[in-house]
Amino acid sequence: MMRIAVASGKGGTGKTTVATGLALYLSRRQSVHVIDCDVEAPNAALLLHPAIFLAGPVMRPVPAIDESRCDHCGKCSDACRFNAIAVTASRVVLFPEICHSCGGCTEVCPRGAITERPRAIGEFADGSVGKIQFTQGSLNAGETATVALIRAVRQMEREADVLLLDAPPGASCPMIAAVEDTDCVVLVTEPTPFGLNDLRIAAEAVRRMDLRAGVVINRDGIGDARVDRFCASAGLPVLGRIAEDRAIAEAYSRGEHPFETVPAFRAAMAAIAQSLGAEASA
Amino acid sequence: MKIAISSKGAAPESEVDPRFGRAAFLLVFDTETGSWSALDNAEAQELAHAAGIRAAEAVCRSGAKTVLSGHVGPKALAVLATGGVQVFHCGAMSALSAVEAFRNGRLAEQQDSGSAPA
Numbered sequence: 438m439m440r441i442a443v444a445s446g447k448g449g450t451g452k453t454t455v456a457t458g459l460a461l462y463l464s465r466r467q468s469v470h471v472i473d474c475d476v477e478a479p480n481a482a483l484l485l486h487p488a489i490f491l492a493g494p495v496m497r498p499v500p501a502i503d504e505s506r507c508d509h510c511g512k513c514s515d516a517c518r519f520n521a522i523a524v525t526a527s528r529v530v531l532f533p534e535i536c537h538s539c540g541g542c543t544e545v546c547p548r549g550a551i552t553e554r555p556r557a558i559g560e561f562a563d564g565s566v567g568k569i570q571f572t573q574g575s576l577n578a579g580e581t582a583t584v585a586l587i588r589a590v591r592q593m594e595r596e597a598d599v600l601l602l603d604a605p606p607g608a609s610c611p612m613i614a615a616v617e618d619t620d621c622v623v624l625v626t627e628p629t630p631f632g633l634n635d636l637r638i639a640a641e642a643v644r645r646m647d648l649r650a651g652v653v654i655n656r657d658g659i660g661d662a663r664v665d666r667f668c669a670s671a672g673l674p675v676l677g678r679i680a681e682d683r684a685i686a687e688a689y690s691r692g693e694h695p696f697e698t699v700p701a702f703r704a705a706m707a708a709i710a711q712s713l714g715a716e717a718s719a
Numbered sequence: 720m721k722i723a724i725s726s727k728g729a730a731p732e733s734e735v736d737p738r739f740g741r742a743a744f745l746l747v748f749d750t751e752t753g754s755w756s757a758l759d760n761a762e763a764q765e766l767a768h769a770a771g772i773r774a775a776e777a778v779c780r781s782g783a784k785t786v787l788s789g790h791v792g793p794k795a796l797a798v799l800a801t802g803g804v805q806v807f808h809c810g811a812m813s814a815l816s817a818v819e820a821f822r823n824g825r826l827a828e829q830q831d832s833g834s835a836p837a
Binding site: 511514519520521523524525526527528530532535 | 766768769770772773775776779780794797798801802
C-alpha cells in the first residue's frame with residue numbers, strides 16, 4: 438500500500454479537490470481508500486458523494502469521580518496539565534471537553550476515587566463510492582480532541598493499493614497526526630504571497646518529520662513565480678499544476694467534481710499521480 | 720469573611736486586573752482581621768488554556784467566598800459556584816477601593832458568564 442497525505446499550510450488551497458481528484462483518477466485501475474482527516478470541517482464527502490454504510494460515535498476516556506472516596510487532596514488537579522479538573526473543599530469539578538485522556542489523574546489518585554468513563558468526541562462514517570472506499574471523522578462542536586479523532590479514523594484504514602488522507606490545514610498537531618507515517622505528503626498551494634507563506638511553514642513541519650514531500654501548485658497562472666523559486670531552493674519537487682480555470686470553480690460551487698467535467702483537471706491528476714509513482718504499472 | 724480580588728500587583732493599592740484568570744496576583748482581604756495576603760498567579764498567566772479554572776481553584780482553596788474582578792469566564796464561574804463563591808464586577812480602581820465599594824454595596828453581582836470565551 439502507498440500512503441499519501443494531501444496537506445497545505447493555508448486553508449482553501451484545494452487539498453480536498455486534489456485528494457478526491459487523485460482518488461477518482463487512481464481508482465480506475467487500483468483500489469483506493471480515502472480518509473477525510475479534516476475532522477473539524479470534513480467535506481470530501483461533498484465532492485465524492487459516498488454511500489455511508491456504517492456510522493457512529495468515536496469515544497475516548499475521561500475521568501469520573503467517586504465523591505464518596507475523594508478527600509479533595511487536589512493531587513489530580515495538580516497532575517492535570519490542561520486544568521480539566523478543579524478541586525474545591527467539598528467537590529471536584531470536571532471539564533471533560535478539555536481533558537486530553539492522558540490518564541494522569543487516575544494514576545495519581547491515592548484513594549482510587551477516579552475511574553475512566555467513555556465520552557463521545559465525534560463521529561465516524563464509513564462507506565464507498567464506485568471503487569473508492571471512504572471514511573471520515575467529524576469532531577463534535579466544542580471538543581478539543583482533534584488529534585484523538587484523527588488517530589481513531591486512521592485506525593480504520595483498510596486494505597487498498599493507495600490510501601489518500603485529506604489533512605486539515607495548518608502545521609500543528611492535527612496536521613501532524615494526519616501526515617505522520619505516510620510515504621509521501623502532497624502540499625497543495627497557490628502562487629500567491631499567502632500560499633507561499635503558509636507553504637513554507639507546512640514544508641518545514643514535513644521536513645522535520647523526515648517525510649517525502651512534493652508540491653501541487655493550484656490556480657497556476659495567478660500571482661507570481663515565488664512559489665516555484667521556493668520549491669526549487671528547498672528541493673521540493675513540483676508534482677503538478679492545476680491551471681486557474683473558471684470551469685473548475687463553477688463545478689466545485691455546484692458540488693460536482695471537476696474531475697468529471699474539466700478535462701484539464703483530469704490531466705493534472707494524471708500528471709500528479711505519475712510524479713508520485715502512485716500509478717500501477719500496466 | 721475573605722474577599723479575593725484579581726490584581727495587577729501584590730499591594731492593596733494595586734489596580735484591579737479586569738482579567739480574572741490571567742491577573743498577576745489574587746489578593747485576599749480578611750474582613751475580620753483587616754489583613755491582606757497575595758497569591759502569586761504567575762503560573763496561571765503562563766498557561767495556554769484554562770487559566771481561569773486554576774485561579775478559581777486557588778480562590779476556593781484560600782477560603783474566600785467573594786471575588787471582585789472585571790469578568791469571570793464560564794468555566795471559572797462553575798468552579799467558584801461549586802465553592803460557594805460569589806463574583807462581583809468592579810471597574811478600574813485599586814483593590815483597596817474595590818473592597819470599600821463592595822462593602823458599601825456599590826458593586827453588582829455577576830450572575831452568569833455571558834458570552835466570554837471559554
